[in-house]
């Protein structure tokens with residue numbers, strides 16, 4: 001597999017060093033730019049799989065870079081780093097084409113999770129995945145391609161992560177998936193992180209798709225191990 005190449009635009013040395021160290025540990029190739037000018041030069045030199053873009057730079061504003069990069073490369077994922085209190089910038093950045101943002105100071109796990117998420121999402125929309133994926137169970141109709149569901153509780157727009165989680169569970173119907181397997185497959189994360197996020201997702205899926213979310217029949221907890229999806233539970 002090709003090593004994903006990330007352009008990191010960040011002028012604060014201690015933040016940049018921490019991010020570079022950890023991204024490299026995750027197997028990414030990093031090009032680091034400390035100014036807007038250096039960022040645009042690096043941007044034109046080669047192509048990247050992701051840009052991590054700090055908004056406050058010594059010579060330019062990240063919003064302008066974001067707009068310019070987006071204009072030249074409509075598919076390139078951009079993750080913005082904003083400071084607290086830059087609410088307006090965040091909104092503007094999302095309008096100018098950033099895919100996601102993180103507010104400083106952020107947790108490193110959260111950062112890596114976002115990076116993996118964006119990269120998976122961009123792979124997700126490659127044409128090879130472009131087929132119809134409709135899944136029916138318990139009077140629910142789930143369209144994984146368009147991330148829409150018709151349920152007994154109403155119509156639901158699924159998030160990409162929810163879609164990915166459902167796809168993983170459906171593909172392994174009837175089998176127990178460990179927390180580690182689910183985290184890896186859905187978030188691209190190693191086992192020891194963000195397990196509460198996983199539990200919260202299961203709670204959400206139950207709320208969407210179970211007749212009685214408090215007594216799940218389809219999204220089952222396997223105590224001490226993980227979760228299991230059952231399409232057609234035994235009667236009784």
Ligand code: CA
Pocket residue numbers: 010011012054055056057
């Ligand atoms: Ca900065």
